[in-house]
Amino acid sequence: MLNQTEYLHALEKFLHDMEQLEIKSAEDVGNAAADLCHILHIGRITMEYLYDIGMPEAETNVEFYRAEKFYNGNSIGIKMMPQSGPEILYQAFPEEENSFTEEIKEKAELLLHTMSALNSRVKLMQVMTRLLYHDDDVDIPNVRYFSMYIGKLLRAGADLSVYTAVFLNLKHFSVINQQIGRKLGTLVMKRYVHEIKAVLPEPDEFICRIGGDNFAVFLRHEHLPQVIQIIEGIGVSYNNFSDRVLVTATAGIYQIQKEDKIQNPSDILDRSNLACYTARAPGSQDIVKFHHKMLDIKKKNVEIENLFPSAIQNEEFLVYYQPKISLDGFRIAGAEALCRWMHNGKLIPPIDFIPVLERGMAVCTLDFYMLEHVCRDIRRWLDEGRHVVRISVNLSRLHMTDMDLLKHILEIIDRNHVPHEYIEIELTETTTDVEFKDIKRVVHGLQEAGISTSVDDFGIGYSSLNLIKEIPWNVLKIDKSFLPDESDADKRTKKAMFRHVVAMAQEIGLECIAEGVETKEQVDLLLSNCCNLAQGFLFDKPLPVADFEKRLSDYQYHYPE
Numbered sequence: 258m259l260n261q262t263e264y265l266h267a268l269e270k271f272l273h274d275m276e277q278l279e280i281k282s283a284e285d286v287g288n289a290a291a292d293l294c295h296i297l298h299i300g301r302i303t304m305e306y307l308y309d310i311g312m313p314e315a316e317t318n319v320e321f322y323r324a325e326k327f328y329n330g331n332s333i334g335i336k337m338m339p340q341s342g343p344e345i346l347y348q349a350f351p352e353e354e355n356s357f358t359e360e361i362k363e364k365a366e367l368l369l370h371t372m373s374a375l376n377s378r379v380k381l382m383q384v385m386t387r388l389l390y391h392d393d394d395v396d397i398p399n400v401r402y403f404s405m406y407i408g409k410l411l412r413a414g415a416d417l418s419v420y421t422a423v424f425l426n427l428k429h430f431s432v433i434n435q436q437i438g439r440k441l442g443t444l445v446m447k448r449y450v451h452e453i454k455a456v457l458p459e460p461d462e463f464i465c466r467i468g469g470d471n472f473a474v475f476l477r478h479e480h481l482p483q484v485i486q487i488i489e490g491i492g493v494s495y496n497n498f499s500d501r502v503l504v505t506a507t508a509g510i511y512q513i514q515k516e517d518k519i520q521n522p523s524d525i526l527d528r529s530n531l532a533c534y535t536a537r538a539p540g541s542q543d544i545v546k547f548h549h550k551m552l553d554i555k556k557k558n559v560e561i562e563n564l565f566p567s568a569i570q571n572e573e574f575l576v577y578y579q580p581k582i583s584l585d586g587f588r589i590a591g592a593e594a595l596c597r598w599m600h601n602g603k604l605i606p607p608i609d610f611i612p613v614l615e616r617g618m619a620v621c622t623l624d625f626y627m628l629e630h631v632c633r634d635i636r637r638w639l640d641e642g643r644h645v646v647r648i649s650v651n652l653s654r655l656h657m658t659d660m661d662l663l664k665h666i667l668e669i670i671d672r673n674h675v676p677h678e679y680i681e682i683e684l685t686e687t688t689t690d691v692e693f694k695d696i697k698r699v700v701h702g703l704q705e706a707g708i709s710t711s712v713d714d715f716g717i718g719y720s721s722l723n724l725i726k727e728i729p730w731n732v733l734k735i736d737k738s739f740l741p742d743e744s745d746a747d748k749r750t751k752k753a754m755f756r757h758v759v760a761m762a763q764e765i766g767l768e769c770i771a772e773g774v775e776t777k778e779q780v781d782l783l784l785s786n787c788c789n790l791a792q793g794f795l796f797d798k799p800l801p802v803a804d805f806e807k808r809l810s811d812y813q814y815h816y817p818e
Contacts, residue, residue, distance in 0.1 A: 259361060287323070300328060302368075335347050441496065462475060505543070575598070576634065580796060594648055595651075620653045625665065678707065715733050759786045775794050
């Protein structure tokens with residue numbers, strides 16, 4: 258006869274354990290039900306899908322509980338029909354042939370119904386966990402998993418100094434997507450990150466997707482060299498393994514130290530991301546290790562971002578003008594408007610704030626501010642009867658996604674009643690096909706409005722020839738890297754390249770100006786190749802408005818000695 262007190266205690270313990278324990282497997286369920294099964298003389302409990310659903314047998318035929326002895330006959334079963342999916346049979350088998358009384362059968366059926374409900378909850382939790390912590394596109398964990406897992410380590414007081422965090426960004430992956438299509442591009446990305454996953458042998462190591470083409474790797478120090486080798490570049494196959502693309506990445510590496518005070522997972526992610534951000538800066542190495550000075554830089558950058566709105570409102574940004582010199586007579590033929598920031602009586606150079614503003618759209622606000630103030634100066638010079646030259650204003654490539662960019666430019670120029678021939682818009686070389694198309698659209702629109710355009714820093718991008726072949730620029734600004742200086746071992750090569758660039762530009766009707774001119778030898782090179790415009794410290798550094806106005810009044814220069 259069933260002992261009701263023992264039964265109720267065992268049932269209460271089973272329900273409590275199922276609520277409190279982190280149920281991960283059928284074995285966990287069986288362990289929680291063991292006492293109850295013993296009291297009810299149950300020798301075995303199984304779950305079976307009643308027809309093939311294309312799943313592994315281990316998932317369609319599950320054994321929750323097995324005692325030392327059981328009898329395969331006289332089983333008790335219940336069938337469950339979910340709203341969607343196949344019919345499921347739960348069965349309980351007795352310890353011995355006649356061990357199920359009517360009273361026990363009733364209690365055993367209740368247990369099966371309870372296990373069915375709990376199992377459904379486990380399955381639901383597994384689905385929810387996957388949705389919450391998994392990226393299905395590349396079949397790895399996501400950034401939420403990073404926070405959850407590191408959070409567990411922190412709460413457990415684990416020694417994090419054995420770990421390294423790597424934040425990586427796939428280089429030029431938009432180009433890969435354009436070349437082979439987004440579907441195959443995603444396949445390439447998946448195979449690349451799984452190459453990294455394959456060199457992480459320990460269960461406490463993983464790679465997760467942060468978003469887009471950004472990933473984070475959490476690993477033990479000793480496995481870092483293998484990951485770096487993959488980051489530096491591997492060929493990844495696609496299209497039935499017959500074709501491959503080279504995938505490389507920029508990366509920030511944060512090796513956690515014992516003395517580091519890690520308060521939450523974001524501390525780790527932020528520090529590796531800071532190093533990666535440094536790696537992505539122009540002229541930097543592709544792989545950069547975190548150092549604590551970066552936190553000071555981040556603090557400074559945040560301060561700049563916070564100060565920017567009030568600095569714009571208070572007109573703290575000043576226009577400086579660097580003259581462009583016609584070598585035919587050595588007179589001012591134009592100028593480039595350059596930005597300086599006067600804050601609390603201190604002049605801040607652009608290298609300290611422009612890269613920060615370029616991280617978002619704030620640089621676009623600054624560009625329009627500069628254009629507005631240049632137009633005000635030109636209008637005033639015209640009203641004062643001064644000699645006025647064409648002024649070039651730089652625009653960031655971030656503007657290229659603005660479909661109304663031309664409208665915004667013309668609105669500023671026309672509101673200040675500035676004749677269009679006095680404005681030149683400078684754009685730097687593009688790095689992707691998408692940007693190329695946007696620049697082409699904008700330059701055509703400016704040309705139709707009678708506004709000159711120039712391509713800045715020509716020669717340092719990857720699409721230089723297409724850039725001048727397909728877009729109707731007015732001016733080609735040749736980057737200073739084409740001009741030989743005293744440190745160059747092979748001046749002959751640079752001179753030859755410069756000569757051919759100038760000849761090509763003039764052949765297709767472009768005006769040429771060389772920037773960064775600093776020596777008499779460079780002036781002679783320009784003159785000998787009929788490049789009659791120069792800009793550089795040999796003639797003038799960027800000048801405040803008042804000093805530049807004096808140059809406009811007395812705009813004669815002399816041949817450098």
